[in-house]
Amino acid sequence: MNKFSGTDALIFDMDGTLWDGVETYAQGFNDYFQKNSLQRQLTKADIAGYMGWDESKFLEATLPELPYEERKSAYQQIIQHQYDRITMHGGLLYQGVIEGLKKLAAKYKLFIVSNCPEFTIDHFMKWAGITHLITDTVAHGKNYKPKHENIRLLIEKYGLQNPVYIGDTDSDSKQSRLVPLPFVFVSYGFGKTEDYDLRFDTFDEFANFFLVV
Secondary structure, three states, X not given: XXXXXXXXXXXXXXXXXXXXXXXXXXXXXXXXXXXXXXXXXXXXXXXXXXXXXXXXXXXHHHOOOOOHHHHHHHHHHHHHHHHHHHHHHOOEEOOOHHHHHHHHHOOOEEEEXXXXXXXXXXXXXXXXXXXXXXXXXXXXXXXXXXXXXXXXXXXXXXXXOOEEEEXXXXXXXXXXXXXXXXXXXXXXXXXXXXXXXXXXXXXXXXXXXXXXX
């Protein structure tokens, strides 16, 4: 029997797995810099390498010139700019995500767990029009817990028996192993890893596998 035939839930990472919102995130930083007359600018390339990091490590990389407490204060303003940007412009939704999630939601409970600010997942889902397809979400910015703990929260809350985690980085793989859970790697995202149970190069390939498994 296929080890995935009893899967009852799909838990997704967001950035690099369902969409690429990095340009939008970078513009949120730049809106803050411009509003505060700071001669700084971040590009998509500057931020892409930090995707999936927890907030403290992320801010150390993106706002190194600010003391810790000032980083936190500045980031709250940056986050609001990012929310506004997501609402107005969104980002790049990976091909096949909408149709794939619609079909998968008829067979599985779908969740999102991401190392992002508290309401980024909500804004993303609303912009993408997928809120009704997702059973529940947990963002790092809501409770500041690592991904493996937030995944466990969903497993316990919904009594999940055989969930899997889907992500695009080695960090996602490591967090899956800490649960522990099978890890499904999507190679089209931001990172690389050699530790996975399944690998897919497109979202369509991933969805098609789990629709027939």
